[in-house]
Amino acid sequence: MKRILAILLICVYTFGATEACQILKFPILIEHFKQHKAEHPSMSFIDFLVIHYNGKDVIDLDYEDDQRLPFKSFENCISFTAFAVPPVYHLHSKLKIYVKVSYPAFKKQFHSSLFTKGIFQPPKLA
Template identity: 50%
Template sequence: MKKATAIFLLLVYLFGSTDASQLLKFPLLVEHFQKHRQENNHMTLLTFLKLHYVDDQPFDDDYLQDMQLPFKTPDIICMTLPTVGPPAPVTLFTPVIELPREDYLVINDGPPPYRLPDVILQPPKSSSAPLS
């Protein structure tokens, strides 16, 4: 499953952002070559390729078909170029919140509540008188 997903993503990348999608036009090349072979029986594949890819392309009856051949016209693809530059300065802003000062009246001046178990629970004290 992972292998199939990886192959699928690779194909999406190749056909979406490179000229590999031109390979899908290969059947048009074969069909167009066969058409030229019917018109001129002595035409070879190299002559056909030279006529369509090396020589200047004349505007003739099959000009639109010639322009549909692979690698004749560029496809519009999305190109992304990463840019690396100096990082933008980062400024941290920490707002200072001043709380209003309030005076509180202390009612109980005794020990704090968390210290009460120490005052109430104490170990028994031993008497200094010997047991007889």
């Protein structure tokens, strides 16, 4: 029972906090592919994906249906992510820069209490 509850809670969290809810839109993708296949019998599934996911969106008669496809728009899914991962930029350069770091020499100075003997004296009676 605990295992089933744990799996259920993980699924609820995954669908609520990530874009995994887009997986639930795959039946819409299949139906939309069937519509295109009926109009153009020679169209393959790869051609369908290229038309709908490669490049800019073309506003045509089935634009609303295109926007309901998975990973096409994200306003129907709620994301509760607390942070955004910054993009990683890799700069490749053949120029190598060498930096020489120099540290100042540490001189340990000894200060004896004899130097302060003349300053701190007990009060003298006159």
